[in-house]
Amino acid sequence: MKRIDQIYDTLKELEKKADNGVSAYDICDVIDADRSNVSRYLNLLVEEGKVDKIGGRPVLFKTKAFTEKKESDSFSSLIGSGLSLMIPVQQAKAAIYYPPRGLHTLLLGETGVGKSMFAEKMYQFAKEVKMIPEKAPFIHFNCADYASNPQLLVAQIFGVKKGAFTGADQNKDGLLLKADRGILFLDEVHRLSPEGQEMLFTFIDKKVFRPLGETEATLSADVQIIAATTEDPGSYLLKTFTRRIPMTIFLPPLSERLLEERYQLIQVFINQESKRVNKSIYINKQSLISFLLYECSNNIGQLKSDIQLACAKAFLNYKSQEESYILISQMDLPHHVKRGMMKIKEYRDDIDNLLKHKGDILRFYYDESPEYDVSQEDETYFYNMIDEKVSALKASGMGEDEINQLLNIDIESYFKKYIGNLKLDELKGIVDETIIDVVEKVLDFAGKRLNRIYDERILFGLSLHLHSSIERIRSGKRIFNPKLNLIRVQYDQEFIIAMEIAKIIDKTFEIEVPLDEIGYLTMFLASESDQFNKSSNNGVYVLVVTHGMSTATSMVQVAKSLVSAENVLGLDMSLSMKAEDMYEIVKSEVIKLKAYDGIMLLVDMGSLLNFGDMIYEETGVMIKVIDMVSTPVVLEACRKADLGRDINEIFNSCREMQQRNRRKRKKKLHQKSLILTACFTGEGAAEKLKKVLQEKIPYLEHVRVESINILNRKEYLQKIEDYQKEYRLLAIVGTIDIDISGVTFVSAVDIFSGSGLDRIEKIVLEEDSYYKIVQSLKEHITITNIDKLMGLLRNFLFDVELELQIKIAHDVKTGIVLHMSFLVEKLLKEKPATPFDNLEAFKEKYTREFIQIRTCLNAMEDFYQIQINDDEVAYLCKMLIENTSVQ
Numbered sequence: 001m002k003r004i005d006q007i008y009d010t011l012k013e014l015e016k017k018a019d020n021g022v023s024a025y026d027i028c029d030v031i032d033a034d035r036s037n038v039s040r041y042l043n044l045l046v047e048e049g050k051v052d053k054i055g056g057r058p059v060l061f062k063t064k065a066f067t068e069k070k071e072s073d074s075f076s077s078l079i080g081s082g083l084s085l086m087i088p089v090q091q092a093k094a095a096i097y098y099p100p101r102g103l104h105t106l107l108l109g110e111t112g113v114g115k116s117m118f119a120e121k122m123y124q125f126a127k128e129v130k131m132i133p134e135k136a137p138f139i140h141f142n143c144a145d146y147a148s149n150p151q152l153l154v155a156q157i158f159g160v161k162k163g164a165f166t167g168a169d170q171n172k173d174g175l176l177l178k179a180d181r182g183i184l185f186l187d188e189v190h191r192l193s194p195e196g197q198e199m200l201f202t203f204i205d206k207k208v209f210r211p212l213g214e215t216e217a218t219l220s221a222d223v224q225i226i227a228a229t230t231e232d233p234g235s236y237l238l239k240t241f242t243r244r245i246p247m248t249i250f251l252p253p254l255s256e257r258l259l260e261e262r263y264q265l266i267q268v269f270i271n272q273e274s275k276r277v278n279k280s281i282y283i284n285k286q287s288l289i290s291f292l293l294y295e296c297s298n299n300i301g302q303l304k305s306d307i308q309l310a311c312a313k314a315f316l317n318y319k320s321q322e323e324s325y326i327l328i329s330q331m332d333l334p335h336h337v338k339r340g341m342m343k344i345k346e347y348r349d350d351i352d353n354l355l356k357h358k359g360d361i362l363r364f365y366y367d368e369s370p371e372y373d374v375s376q377e378d379e380t381y382f383y384n385m386i387d388e389k390v391s392a393l394k395a396s397g398m399g400e401d402e403i404n405q406l407l408n409i410d411i412e413s414y415f416k417k418y419i420g421n422l423k424l425d426e427l428k429g430i431v432d433e434t435i436i437d438v439v440e441k442v443l444d445f446a447g448k449r450l451n452r453i454y455d456e457r458i459l460f461g462l463s464l465h466l467h468s469s470i471e472r473i474r475s476g477k478r479i480f481n482p483k484l485n486l487i488r489v490q491y492d493q494e495f496i497i498a499m500e501i502a503k504i505i506d507k508t509f510e511i512e513v514p515l516d517e518i519g520y521l522t523m524f525l526a527s528e529s530d531q532f533n534k535s536s537n538n539g540v541y542v543l544v545v546t547h548g549m550s551t552a553t554s555m556v557q558v559a560k561s562l563v564s565a566e567n568v569l570g571l572d573m574s575l576s577m578k579a580e581d582m583y584e585i586v587k588s589e590v591i592k593l594k595a596y597d598g599i600m601l602l603v604d605m606g607s608l609l610n611f612g613d614m615i616y617e618e619t620g621v622m623i624k625v626i627d628m629v630s631t632p633v634v635l636e637a638c639r640k641a642d643l644g645r646d647i648n649e650i651f652n653s654c655r656e657m658q659q660r661n662r663r664k665r666k667k668k669l670h671q672k673s674l675i676l677t678a679c680f681t682g683e684g685a686a687e688k689l690k691k692v693l694q695e696k697i698p699y700l701e702h703v704r705v706e707s708i709n710i711l712n713r714k715e716y717l718q719k720i721e722d723y724q725k726e727y728r729l730l731a732i733v734g735t736i737d738i739d740i741s742g743v744t745f746v747s748a749v750d751i752f753s754g755s756g757l758d759r760i761e762k763i764v765l766e767e768d769s770y771y772k773i774v775q776s777l778k779e780h781i782t783i784t785n786i787d788k789l790m791g792l793l794r795n796f797l798f799d800v801e802l803e804l805q806i807k808i809a810h811d812v813k814t815g816i817v818l819h820m821s822f823l824v825e826k827l828l829k830e831k832p833a834t835p836f837d838n839l840e841a842f843k844e845k846y847t848r849e850f851i852q853i854r855t856c857l858n859a860m861e862d863f864y865q866i867q868i869n870d871d872e873v874a875y876l877c878k879m880l881i882e883n884t885s886v887q
Contacts, residue, residue, distance in 0.1 A: 004041045006031060008050065011042075012063055020737075020747075021060025054082060074124035078117075079268070080261040088249045090736050092118070094680050095247040096126045104204055106189075106241050107228040109251035112301030115228040116140065118251060119185040122226060126183065132224075137182035139175050143191035150193035151212070157186070158199055159211035159219075176209060180221040189227035189241070200225070201244050254299040259292060259350050262303070266291050267364060269304045270328075273311040275366035281311060282363050283328040286341060289351055290333055294340030306337050327361070345613055345625065349652070432467070438508050439463045442501045446525050449497050462524045466505070469520070473511045481516035486620040487523065494525040501525075540641045540650055541595040542568040544634055545586055545611070546604040547575060555634045565638035569593070573608070582608075587615050590623070598622035598647035600637045600654070602629040624651040632851060633657055639847065673703045673767050674727035675760070676720075678710050678734030685748055689733050692751060697761050699768040703730065710736060728794075730763050766810050770794070773817060781825045789824065792860050793817045799856040800880060804849060812883040816876070820860075827866040836871040843870065846877055853877050 010030050014022045024038045031038075042061050045051040054060040075081045075089045095103040105122070107115045123138040146153035159174030175184055186192075192200065203209040204225060208218040227245065242248050254262060266288070274281045287310070296303050313332040317323060330338060344351065439462050443454045472479060481487070488495050498521040502513040513521075542565070546552040549572055556570030569589065573582045590599060601612050601623050612625035624647055626633060633654050640650040675693065679685035686707035693705055704727065710716045720740055723729060731744040733751055744763065750756030770790060777786050797813055800806070808816075827833075836842065843850050854873050861868060 003033075003037075004044060007033075007038055007041045008045060008063070011051065011061060012066070015062055015066050017753075021054045021062045023058040023060055025058060073128055074121045078121055079264045080257060083261060084252055084257045087736065088118070088251055091247060091249045091680070092122050093125065095249075096122060096129065096131055098247075101222065102126065102131060102224045103247040104225040104245045105227070105247040105249060106245045107226065107249050107251060109228075109230065110253045110299055111230050112299030112303075113251040113253055114300050115251060116185070116187060118249075119183075119226045119228065123183045123185075126224075132182055137179050138185065139179040139182070140185045140187065141175055142187040144188040147188075147191040150196065153192065154196040154199065155212045157196070158209050161211045161213035163213060171211070174211060176203065176221045176223055177219065179223045181223075183224045183226055186225065186227045188229060190229045190231045190235075197240070204244055254296050254303065259347070259354055262292055263354060265300060265303060266307065269307040270311065270364040271366040273308060274364055277311075277315060277326070279326055280363050280365040281314070281326045281328065282361055284330070284361050285355065287328050287330055287333055288355070288362065289344060290330070290337050290340035292340065292351065292354075293343040293347055294337045306334055309334060310337070345609075434508070435467050435470070436463050438505065439466060442504055445504075446494075446497050446501065450493060450525065458524060462521075465520065465524065469513075469517055470505075470509055470511060473513070473517070479514050479516045479520075481519040483620075484516055484519040487519045490620060491522050491526040495519075495522045498522040498525055539567055539644055540597045540600055540647045541593050542600045542602065542634070542637045542641055543586070543589065543593075544568070544570045544602045544629060545573060545582075545608055546629060547573050547608075549574060551604070555629070555631045558631055559634050559638040565642055567595075567641050568634075568638050579608075583611055583614065586611055587618065590615050590619060590621055595621060598624065600641065600647060600650050601625045602634060602637060602654075603627055604629055622647060624648070626651065626654045632855070635847070635851065672727050674723060674729050675703055675705045675764075676723070676729065676732045676734075677705065677707045678716075678732055678736075679707075679748075680735070681709050685735050689748055689751055692757075693733065693760060696757055697764055699764050702771045703764055703767055710734065730767060731760060733760065769810070769814060770817075773814060777818075777821055781821060783821075783825055783828070786821075788863075789821060790817070792863055793820050796820070796856050796860060800853060803852040803856060804880070806880065808880065809883065812879070815883075816879060819879070820876075823868070823872060824860070824864055824866065827868065828864060833869050833871045834875070836874040839870060839874055842874050842878070846881065849877050849881060850874070853880065 007027055010027050011022055014026055014030065018026070024035050024042060027033070027038050027042075028035050039059075042051060043053070046053045046061070050064055052062045052064060054062065075092070078085060078089065080086075081089050092105070095105045107118060109115050119140070120138065123132075123136075126132045127134055127136065141156065143153060146156060155172070155174065157175050159177060160172045162169060162171050186200075199209060203221075203223075207222070208220045210218055225245070227241065229241075270281050270283065291303070291307065296306070310328050310332045311326070314326050314328045317332070318326045436459070439459055443459060443462070446452070447454055469479065495518070498518045501521055502518050505511070505513050542559075544552040544556050546555075552570035552572050554570075556565075556568050559565045559568055571582075571586060571589065586601075593599065599621060603609060603611070603625060604627065609625060609627050612623040615621065616623050626637075636657055637650055637654050640653055645653075677686040677689035677693070679689075686709070690705050690707050694700060706723075708716065708719055717740075720729070720732075729740075729743050731746055732740060733746045733748065733756070735748045737745045737747065744759070746756040746759050748756075750759070774786050774790050777783075777789075783789055793816075797808060797816065801808055850873060853876055854868075857868050857873070857876075860866075
């Protein structure tokens with residue numbers, strides 16, 4: 001059985017017991033495989049459409065068959081229901097299910113986040129699970145409509161008794177009675193007057209109310225209230241509401257939702273417009289990226305309006321210019337949407353990952369799912385592919401300069417593939433012998449001028465290419481080369497020879513070869529050059545540019561000293577220098593470097609951040625930019641470049657290093673440990689879980705167990721933060737996983753099934769072992785506060801795992817703790833260090849690990865005012881390398 005099939009079968013078995021999904025770690029435990037390999041195969045299965053991927057920590061996977069088999073409900077169609085809206089959906093379901101008639105609910109969120117739709121989903125779900133009758137009413141009322149007349153607003157909700165005010169000439173039922181046995185959705189509820197609020201709270205508390213003007217009789221109604229507001233959660237009004245309404249659900253703004261979810265929303269909204277006009281709607285990739293990245297202050301509502309406006313403009317062009325199809329281009333976008341493209345550098349990797357299998361133009365049609373990729377519609381000859389793309393972009397009204405920027409055609413890849421797939425027998429049946437003779441002649445001419453030898457592959461490729469080109473020129477069809485200017489600059493010698501070759505072709509075939517075709521001829525001549533075959537070049541260059549007199553050059557000097565880096569250059573920008581002048585210096589250096597594999601541009605801040613994109617547009621050199629540069633980042637970039645890694649790997653590695661450093665924060669030296677049990681109320685399931693742990697788990701005397709509620713997500717996170725100030729939080733056991741970085745979560749289902757108890761017991765046993773080590777050390781070393789020492793050592797191990805991305809086994813941790821404890825005592829007594837054999841060779845081999853471990857030791861050194869020398873760091877480094885596995 002193939003490995004990928006084994007992983008797929010294992011996933012199918014495991015998901016039977018894990019409704020939320022299965023992680024790569026879960027599969028590793030079963031088949032004893034490396035996690036990175038398992039993850040790779042799972043991602044291949046995702047690309048094949050056999051498996052669904054669920055974002056989060058850890059990433060979870062489900063087979064398509066399992067997802068489709070699971071019973072769907074009203075929330076299933078809600079975009080993000082399994083991702084950023086997973087917690088709100090779980091809360092909403094809990095509010096509907098809660099006996100006997102559900103919980104009154106308050107929806108919080110900015111304008112346009114979808115509160116009204118969410119309330120309707122709650123209503124549909126309540127009917128599906130039989131909490132309300134199938135024909136139960138759903139009344140949607142916006143309090144803002146009557147905000148200018150508070151008395152009338154109260155009358156709409158509670159009803160009116162005849163004579164209550166001028167014009168009230170008869171009794172009138174309010175919305176509460178009309179919503180009896182159903183749901184009343186009060187939007188913009190903060191517009192209620194204080195009097196109206198008190199009347200609403202009376203109904204919530206006692207289920208009775210009085211119509212406006214009634215002083216004696218009361219009415220009752222069986223109604224679940226869903227209220228919504230855009231008010232600040234910290235306002236006095238909301239504090240009152242959250243105290244009286246038990247369930248509060250926060251719907252995140254669009255800016256906090258996943259890019260994948262915004263893409264799905266865009267797809268839905270364009271498909272809706274497609275249905276209105278009963279035609280396919282096309283959109284170019286740059287416009288789609290603008291919609292994905294622009295600041296959409298009014299959230300989903302604004303996104304929908306902006307897409308409608310763009311579709312309307314595109315439809316107008318379609319009608320007025322008698323185009324053959326509707327195409328959304330940059331010119332159709334509102335100005336604030338166009339600005340989204342300015343963020344492309346920040347989200348380049350995310351966008352590439354999201355759109356990696358999509359072409360330059362996509363088609364959306366309401367009766368097809370999902371979007372249709374125009375660029376892959378037809379595998380025609382290369383010229384036709386370009387022609388179709390140019391025609392599509394021209395149809396949007398773009399000029400040629402803009403088309404050149406928007407076209408995403410990898411000409412170099414085309415030529416490499418084209419040349420490599422041809423055979424002589426196939427060639428003779430297609431190409432006239434005259435063309436083959438001319439190609440032999442011009443390649444001989446070019447070889448002598450450029451001092452190169454062109455083999456049969458180039459002969460075959462250029463012959464077939466020229467055959468199609470001549471036919472195209474004779475038929476009057478235009479040849480377009482979107483990278484002509486870049487080719488002229490990058491392959492200047494070959495371009496000059498190609499111009500002379502064009503004259504030979506002109507004379508032989510009585511045609512006039514256009515300039516764009518000369519660009520293609522140049523690519524064939526350059527295909528044997530080092531520039532074209534980038535793998536033979538000298539790799540990625542690292543260019544460090546910072547403000548200050550010697551900041552960049554100093555970091556580069558360190559890099560050259562520690563990792564023997566060669567492909568690195570530092571440029572210092574004085575504080576008085578203009579950004580324009582520095583830009584010209586940097587651009588000049590980029591051109592001189594001839595870094596055909598790309599340049600890693602490491603900068604500190606300010607205008608330097610924009611240099612990468614600007615230089616790329618002018619020179620065509622691939623540049624990746626990392627800001628807030630530091631010496632470790634320079635070392636990492638140089639180390640990867642020296643190993644011959646490509647620019648994307650170097651960029652990702654540097655960025656991950658920065659993200660880890662930014663996540664790190666000063667940790668308190670905790671002396672007490674804590675496990676939390678959590679459910680919506682903090683009483684039912686949480687208390688039961690707490691009792692189970694106390695009864696089933698041994699060695700809990702040194703670990704506190706507390707129950708906590710998760711009704712309000714923000715309050716829950718604040719409580720977690722408060723606990724972490726005093727305790728080392730070991731795990732959270734609960735009904736819903738609200739991801740807390742660095743804290744193990746164990747589901748209630750796993751606890752009651754038994755597997756979760758094993759995980760908790762392992763955590764507690766490990767914690768107990770630290771307690772025993774502390775007691776033992778108190779008898780064997782002279783350091784006064786062993787508890788503080790233990791805190792420092794555990795923080796050190798945490799930092800090492802984070803920095804080196806390794807997993808340290810518990811027995812190795814305890815060994816290091818003991819080793820470090822005696823080491824600290826030895827240094828405090830000023831005893832000499834133990835020499836490490838071949839120290840310099842070891843440091844050179846493990847430079848990165850050595851530097852990062854030394855950094856992790858800083859807190860220990862500062863606390864005890866000691867200096868851990870290189871020999872001792874090397875021993876630690878060796879212990880960690882030889883006894884750990886990569887995460």
